[in-house]
Every structure is written in structure tokens, then in C-alpha cells.
Amino acid sequence: MVERDPSATPSGPRSAGRSGGPAAAVGPEVDAGPPPVAAEAPDVGVHRRPRRSDASRAAILAAARDRFAADGYERATIRAIARDAGIDPSMVMRYYGNKEGLFAAAAEIDLRVPDLTALPPEERGARLVRHFIELWEGDETLTGMLRVGATNDAGAECIRRVFAEQARPMIDAACPVPAEAAARAALIESQILGMALCRYVLRVPPAVDLSHDELVAWLAPTIQRYLTAERP
Amino acid sequence: MVERDPSATPSGPRSAGRSGGPAAAVGPEVDAGPPPVAAEAPDVGVHRRPRRSDASRAAILAAARDRFAADGYERATIRAIARDAGIDPSMVMRYYGNKEGLFAAAAEIDLRVPDLTALPPEERGARLVRHFIELWEGDETLTGMLRVGATNDAGAECIRRVFAEQARPMIDAACPVPAEAAARAALIESQILGMALCRYVLRVPPAVDLSHDELVAWLAPTIQRYLTAERP
DNA sequence: GTCTATAATTCGATAGAC
DNA sequence: GTCTATCGAATTATAGAC
Known part of the structure; x- marks a missing residue:
């Protein structure tokens, strides 16, 4: 069938990456923050102390966008997203709470509608x-x-x-x-x-x-x- | 969330049924036939000996259409379709081979485009x-x-x-x-x-x-x- | 912060009795 | 033709060691 072969991409990022193009215009990292974890930065306004995990979060979001785009919501598994991002699946849960939280964070879109x-x-x-x-x-x-x-x-x-x-x-x-x-x-x-x-x-x-x-x-x-x- | 609650419809057909309306105009029962079973009617042309299971097949197809329509392909489970049709899940497999066969049989649509x-x-x-x-x-x-x-x-x-x-x-x-x-x-x-x-x-x-x-x-x-x- | 291990479900599909 | 029982695999999500 035309279904995705899970063994086709055993590891590493997807071939058709976003190359950081339009993704960079998505906006200032509007993730939901670590939901069940202690709020370490209550003042999420202009300044924010960069977390050590920012690189991981960005990698997860990029991989999530690709997977959701290619497979749809149901078939895009947290495991596959984590594997693409080179990160443990439990990290995804820790950062975004659950699959819906991850999707909400990955679904920030900028249409850049012209004037x-x-x-x-x-x-x-x-x-x-x-x-x-x-x-x-x-x-x-x-x-x-x-x-x-x-x-x-x-x-x-x-x-x-x-x-x-x-x-x-x-x-x-x-x-x-x-x-x-x-x-x-x-x-x-x-x-x-x-x-x-x-x-x-x-x-x-x-x-x-x-x-x-x-x-x-x-x-x-x-x-x-x-x-x-x-x-x- | 707004996800379907599996316990909401513990048994019986779905509330928003098709009431046999447009379904009756779908066409002359173009199911794929029992794939791995002995071909008992090779001449599927004009005449066809009615099978004893025709009622079950029709019930399955109607339930499948509703479930695929409401939940999409991934979330529409064979178990739920069979439950809606009041039929054992294994019957679905026997009649349509696998989930894709069932979908193909349920996806026969008549647009009835006017002249x-x-x-x-x-x-x-x-x-x-x-x-x-x-x-x-x-x-x-x-x-x-x-x-x-x-x-x-x-x-x-x-x-x-x-x-x-x-x-x-x-x-x-x-x-x-x-x-x-x-x-x-x-x-x-x-x-x-x-x-x-x-x-x-x-x-x-x-x-x-x-x-x-x-x-x-x-x-x-x-x-x-x-x-x-x-x-x- | 990161990872291992695993719980708890749920799925499609099969085997075989009746 | 119909059903029971179940397999094997996959999933989300959690608990806890380091």
C-alpha cells in the first residue's frame, strides 16, 4: 500500500525538511510551556530566560510539523516525531503535556496576508x-x-x-x-x-x-x- | 476534549442514521466480494444468487459509511462499525478482507450530476x-x-x-x-x-x-x- | 533534563469450534 | 455463516532512576 513504511526512516530527520524557511516567520515561540512542571518563568512577556531545552523544543516542533503535515493527526505518532527530532519520546510529553498540546504548539501559522x-x-x-x-x-x-x-x-x-x-x-x-x-x-x-x-x-x-x-x-x-x- | 466517547454508543446503530435515503441510490451492491473465500458466484454480472448474508453486508456497509464519515479513516474502527451493524467484527473481515476493502466497498458514491x-x-x-x-x-x-x-x-x-x-x-x-x-x-x-x-x-x-x-x-x-x- | 521501563489500551487480523 | 477467544503489534501516557 501507500502507507508510510516505519522502517523507511529508521532515524534522523526527514528528507524533505523545512530548511528553516517559512518556519522562521512563525512567530516568537508560542509554545504552551511545560504544563505539569513548575512554572519557572512566570513573566513570559518580552524577556525570557532561554531554557536549556530550547533547541530540543524547536527540533520537536519542526519534526511535529513535518509529521502532522505528511501523515495527518492520527498517524503522526509521538514516537515518530521524537525519533525525527533525535529526542526521547518522553521529552515530548514533558514539554507539551500530550499529543493535542504538541499539535497546538506546532500549528502556529503565519499567512502573511499582504496589505x-x-x-x-x-x-x-x-x-x-x-x-x-x-x-x-x-x-x-x-x-x-x-x-x-x-x-x-x-x-x-x-x-x-x-x-x-x-x-x-x-x-x-x-x-x-x-x-x-x-x-x-x-x-x-x-x-x-x-x-x-x-x-x-x-x-x-x-x-x-x-x-x-x-x-x-x-x-x-x-x-x-x-x-x-x-x-x- | 471533543473526541468521541466510545462509551457513548455502547451498542445499537448510530443516532444520525442514513434512514436508507441516498444510500439506496448508491448502486447495485458493488462490494468486492469475499476475497479469501471460495468464489461461489464467478458470474457477477446481471444475475447473482442472493446470499444469505446480504442483509448483514448491507448493515455493515451502512454502518461503515456512517463511521468513516464521522470519524475519518483511522479512527473508524472495524470493531465500532461491526457494533453499529449489530454484527460480529470477524464477519467484517470475512466479507471484505481487510479495512481497506471495507472502505472501498463503502465508498461507492453516486453524485447524480444532472444533464x-x-x-x-x-x-x-x-x-x-x-x-x-x-x-x-x-x-x-x-x-x-x-x-x-x-x-x-x-x-x-x-x-x-x-x-x-x-x-x-x-x-x-x-x-x-x-x-x-x-x-x-x-x-x-x-x-x-x-x-x-x-x-x-x-x-x-x-x-x-x-x-x-x-x-x-x-x-x-x-x-x-x-x-x-x-x-x- | 534526560532516559529506561512499562502500564494500560486498543487495534487489525487469525484460528477454530459450532 | 456465525461467533468466541486470542495473538501480535502498536499506541499514548506514566513512574521513577540517574
Whole structure:
């Protein structure tokens, strides 16, 4: 079958690593902290005394992102994540409490939605489409979150939150009628996620074969209409 | 957490049953047959001697569809499916060989795509959108297949095949330029599946709140454009 | 902080009686 | 055809030594 062979990667990090690219923009280490352990740093504000385990935590998070992305929530085991990170599985439990805590820490995503108000209205659709295409192809974590969100409720909540917090404000700013912004944002999200689903998760052949330019040419008018067209 | 409580349904069928509605239209019992058992009916063509176990097989398939739909591939256990069907788990193995065989048998879907050529071109987008909305809300199996397809490759193949075999011909017949039909079908599929993902799987609030009429009003022009508009 | 050992479940799958 | 009993493997999670 096409299932993952556990013996294929007996040790060491995964081949298709993130290479520290978009991962570096994820944000300032927003892990949940060691849950059942003594709180050694109550003032988690600007300054924080670096823990000796920061390297281990980062390695775990990177491996978790890869595994969750590749295998989904259920098949991504703590053992495999720990093995990829070169760390004992019990450390993962100690740092993140349980599997859900680990996922929550690994699921921090930055969509880096561009500022649409700086563009002339007729270019906003194309700008948004091109941004999401490049975002999706540059970071397999997004595909993973989509995979997890379809099966696990914590993953779905993650996607809902990411789009509500990061995409909505920009869409609100670009929408003509504020009362319609919610519906317009949902429509845009449906087309963006739908194409991502077909291309990167389901791998529907004709969707995979579309070039970036073709995608922009087809999808930009759709997004543009959802964004600014008069309500039908 | 929101995970399923195994003790919530100690026995008996699931509360949200299919009530034999769309399931009856799935097709003429296309199960894989008992794989490791003696082939008692080699001529599985038009006529077939009804097996004594047909009722059990149907019960298993119905329960499997519900479980796969609700829990996804990994969490849907053969034990739980058998319990819902009121049948011993070993029977599932005997009938369908293994878990993948069971899924393949349960994943037979009929999209019942309407004949678009009978409609004036300007009404085809709305017709298609309304059909898929009603289809999706009338049969939770489709949501389940989407859930499974996101995590499991067999599920993804199922979705690819269903759309390729059932939706493509109708779209081909309605598309102006045959060479562009593949891309147009992929675009339509991305918008249909994307909205289904947001509404029924991820349950993004603004997408869930959209009424049928609003959905048709917003999505129909998109589908219409993917279907017949000149290539951008 | 790190690791070993293991508890406690649960799973898919098999063997065999009736 | 149906069911009981169970195997072997895998999982999350915990306890505790160093």
C-alpha cells in the first residue's frame, strides 16, 4: 500500500525538511510551556530566560510539523516525531503535556496576508491568489494543517482561527460594505482552500497540472468578485 | 476534549442514521466480494444468487459509511462499525478482507450530476451549484469521504475517481473547447469541494451561515464562468 | 533534563469450534 | 455463516532512576 513504511526512516530527520524557511516567520515561540512542571518563568512577556531545552523544543516542533503535515493527526505518532527530532519520546510529553498540546504548539501559522489597501482595487484579486499559491507551495505545513483540520476538530479550529485572525482583517479593509465582509471572506476562503485541497491534498491531476499563471488567470477574477463585486 | 466517547454508543446503530435515503441510490451492491473465500458466484454480472448474508453486508456497509464519515479513516474502527451493524467484527473481515476493502466497498458514491446540456447555458452554473448543495446536505457520506480523502490516499483516490467518472463527462459535454475541459473541471471541483470543506467539514461560521439562495447567488456565476467563459 | 521501563489500551487480523 | 477467544503489534501516557 501507500502507507508510510516505519522502517523507511529508521532515524534522523526527514528528507524533505523545512530548511528553516517559512518556519522562521512563525512567530516568537508560542509554545504552551511545560504544563505539569513548575512554572519557572512566570513573566513570559518580552524577556525570557532561554531554557536549556530550547533547541530540543524547536527540533520537536519542526519534526511535529513535518509529521502532522505528511501523515495527518492520527498517524503522526509521538514516537515518530521524537525519533525525527533525535529526542526521547518522553521529552515530548514533558514539554507539551500530550499529543493535542504538541499539535497546538506546532500549528502556529503565519499567512502573511499582504496589505490589499495599498493596491488599486482591480489588482487585489490577483495579488491575493498569487500570494496564497506561493505560500502554499513554499510551506508544506499549510497542507498538513488542511489534512489535520479535515479529521481532527483541534485542527479545524486551528484553520478557523488562523483565517479569522489573519485573513479577515485584510478582507474587511478591502470590502466595500462592512456587513458583507463575513460572507465575502468565507467565499474567498472556500475558493482558496478548495484549490489547495485539490492540488496539494487530493492531488487531482488537472488541478495539479495548472501552472501558476493559469491559476492566477482563472482564480483572480473569482476572488476579485467575492471581494468587491456588488452583492448578487 | 471533543473526541468521541466510545462509551457513548455502547451498542445499537448510530443516532444520525442514513434512514436508507441516498444510500439506496448508491448502486447495485458493488462490494468486492469475499476475497479469501471460495468464489461461489464467478458470474457477477446481471444475475447473482442472493446470499444469505446480504442483509448483514448491507448493515455493515451502512454502518461503515456512517463511521468513516464521522470519524475519518483511522479512527473508524472495524470493531465500532461491526457494533453499529449489530454484527460480529470477524464477519467484517470475512466479507471484505481487510479495512481497506471495507472502505472501498463503502465508498461507492453516486453524485447524480444532472444533464446540463438540457438547460440553456446561462442556467447551468446555478443548476450545478444547487444540485451539489442539496446533494451534500442530504447525504453525510459525502462529507465523510472528504474527511477520509484528506488523510488517506485510498480516500483521495476515491474522490478523484468519483469526480473523474461522474462529473467530468457532464462538464465535457457542456464545455465549449474540449481541450480546456480538464482545467475547467478542476476549477469547478475546487470551488465545489472548497465550499463543502468550509461548510461541512471545517464548519467555518460565516460559511455555515450562508443560506442556500445566498450560496447559489454567489457561487453560480463562478461555476458559470469556469464552465463556459472564454479562457482568460 | 534526560532516559529506561512499562502500564494500560486498543487495534487489525487469525484460528477454530459450532 | 456465525461467533468466541486470542495473538501480535502498536499506541499514548506514566513512574521513577540517574
